[in-house]
Amino acid sequence: MTANILTAKQIAEGIRNSLKNKRGNFPKITLASCVMGDNEAVRSYCASQKKWADTLSVEYREIVMDSNTSEKEAIGIIEDLNNDASVNGIVLHKPFLEGWNEHLLFESVKREKDIEGLNPYNLGELFFGNPLFIPPTVLSVLELLKSISIDLYGKNVVIVGFSNILGKPLSIILADKFATVSITHIGTFEASKLPFYLRNADIIITAVGKPHLIKGQWIKDGAVVIDVGIAKLNNKITGDVEFKEALKHVSCITPVPGGVGALTVAFLFSNLFKAAGMQKR
Template sequence: MAKLLEGKPLAEKIKEDIRKQAASLKNKPVLASIMVGENAGAAAYVKSQAKTAESLGIEYRLQSLPQDTSESTLVELIRKFNSDSSVNGIIIQMPLPVNIDYKKISQFIEPGKDIEGMHPANIGRLLFGKAKLIPCTAASAMELINASGIDLYGKEAVIVGHSEIVGKPLALLLLDKFSTVTVCHIGTSKAGKLEEHVRRAEILIVAVGKAGLIKGEWVKEGSVVIDVGINRVADKIVGDVEFETAEKRASYITPVPGGVGPLTVTMLMRNLVEAAKSQQ
């Protein structure tokens, strides 16, 4: 039976370090958060961010804009925060209205203030193994993998899902640790090869958003399983991996909820303090 890799105890431990680092800075770190329009999910995430920031000695400045905000108005606000020396980090809350392209807009954030780690300059640093601001979900997954104590050198790591925020940055992070990395995606599934790749994974990370995509019996005996997926099935929240069967085969596995989720906001705050240290 697998040991559970729970995010909350790990997050609390990391928060202690963030709190100390924030307190040691010359000025209180400031996070500028931009929310466009009204969305219940985004509002809940903002509330969680603000609460965590406050508990860590970080100032959280929320700027809410109306639904009909234009791209140019949003860019203007980003530039204002870029030039404000009191602001250490900027986050744009998702989702954005359909008329605003996040990939385009996010490039206007000063790389040193891009605490989501998604600016092309920060992704470039990740490629060279020099990144200090790492995409939060990918960083959370790495923290959980490290908590298992597994030696990543030479291990077969299989990532299912190739998104910009999880799969791709995680592949680079694992390559930096000399794991042998395979990235699976919809093309892998259509070719009928997903099961074959998953079965040889010593480290399996799944981030697709499809309940039960990975069958429990595919999971290799003794492997480490990180399930990033969050799906609502009836009145339950479940991951992308069939938990009950996988738990009997893996050595370590993340629960859903309670695995990766509790760490993401903590990683955001760690990035903010890292950005503040570089700026002061």
């Protein structure tokens, strides 16, 4: 079986060009990116945001909070950004500092500026099918599935990982499309049941961040694999899936790097432009 490797570069460029065409509709667009502490993955994501901001003539404000910043001070900074009419979108980068309340921080972001779609209001509206914003990583996965014209109706979809950023909101959206969704997590793995679920999956979507967690032999022939996980193995970036072995079985698979990650920043800016349009009205 010859696998189709789903790279995102062409899709991302299409989104970028579409946003460039819309840029003239706004005198100014500003993204505020809040970084808590020092994390290599966050630095890489911020660098991608800066590049996109430069190409789209977007003002990029990076607000760095160090270990001396209190949760109360962080919420004060977020509230200042909420009240700043020149700021169109706010990003809060995880991981947060130890002891900080994730729910409280995302709740502090004004929902009209919540371009990550993680304010509890937006997540609640997603449950009813009417969110202001959908998390960019979720949009990336949906776009990749759309690119291969797969009919989700009745498909067995296994999601590995149950985060607020991906697993939880994606499971709701896919179920709304009448896919049969199974959620797997650390409990599934520790009960040695993960291979069972994967062997019955038509579509596997994984976002754990553990290198080669998913073995190629666990994947049934013809399955579609979307690997959102990012990890390091022998000083090289890799995903959750044992890629070379998986190629022997899958019909389609995303590489790491070059797959979902390349689209996430594109949809973040798509949400930013949507926010700017809402605020303009």
